[in-house]
Amino acid sequence: MVTTGRRVGRPRAEQRPDSGLSAPEELLRAAAELFTTHGYAATTTRAVAERAGLRQATMYHYFGGKEDLLAALLESTVRPSLELARELLADQERSAEARLWELCRSDVELLCGGPHNLGGLYLLPEVRVDRFDGFHRVRAELKEAYGALLAATGAGAALASDEAALRTDLVFGLIEGVILVHRSDPERPVAAFAAATADAALRIVGAAGAAGGAGGPA
Template sequence: MNTPTRRRVGRPRAQERPGDDGLTPREEVLAAAAELFTHHGYTATSTRTIAERAGMRQASLYHHFDGKEAILAALLEGTVHPSLDVARRLVAHTGAPPEARLWALCHSDAALLCGGPHNLGALYLLPEVQAERFAVFHRVRSALKSCYGQLLTATEPGAALDPQDLELRTDLVFGLTESVILIRRADPDRAPEALAAATADAALRVAGVPQRSLARLRREGRLLLAAGD
């Protein structure tokens, strides 16, 4: 017998409509906030509006979150944890070429940022996110970026770089992957799979991988992702 499965907010996970089977009240709040923050703006959205959209009283919302900042922090933290899990698995998978593992990470990360009904990655750009309240999000995102750096260091082009150039190259590869946030905002109908694959290809070129190797690394990267499903 099939039972309903719960969906959580990932990088980003697909959000179900409030009231759908399988969502806890806390998850309904996150689903409502994800829709309202991305479509109407964080500043313009009140906790009362979120509660109404989630189908509960405002007082009930405060049983799960102490305010709007806490809701935003939970959404942001949820967007990086899934990618960090993938990244750590790929870093540990030393039997595969690091270039293929880097392609797989860039593809997986970009696909998650492109996926789901709401562009949660756009919330990274909010000025409010610089506050101390979001330290956990920044810490997890920094750990994810570190995994990018570890994979890049293990590649043949990366091994030839001095530490300063390697840090810059890591910033560029990581920034390129997250740039799908802006592309999705400008063109929300862009096919996520095509964008993720093109982003991963471009990231390897930025990393210094020659064009002639891309087809093989793309195939190997897809196998790594399929093995992790």
């Protein structure tokens, strides 16, 4: 038998243009599209694999099932914001108001700026189960960062702890609430939407100079 010495990889279900993505990335992209357009419950693992141009067995090589795909997508909507929040907490050169405004703006752009409304997946009842504890832990850490930045503002420092906690809940709820607003008008320019939401968040805090405009508060 003649061999070429070429290693044969896991075969694709169909030939698709090479996107440059790895197999897990292809699967997550396919899952994002199908979960947000066809619905999570109506999407099968076979459909995800086929949309990615891979065999179902290949999908199970990387992910245990739909829940694993959903968990990875959910965490992908939070981790970049958490990384930014950590950087902003460490930044002592800008005012806390400016840093909070920037976190709000960036978070809204992340939730609404992609090709698929992944933030809408937060509303799925399936997300409440223990399998998604990792997502909820990361989300809770992000909320704590919001609270820390809020408390560092001039207005936040004057609040009693229970009032500061309430305003953190309101700001965080506003940011995640953009999911529904964006769904009602997906053609709205995301950059302007994000800046306006950040302005509104600082008004909730009671911070001076909340109308940040393009550059945010000084």
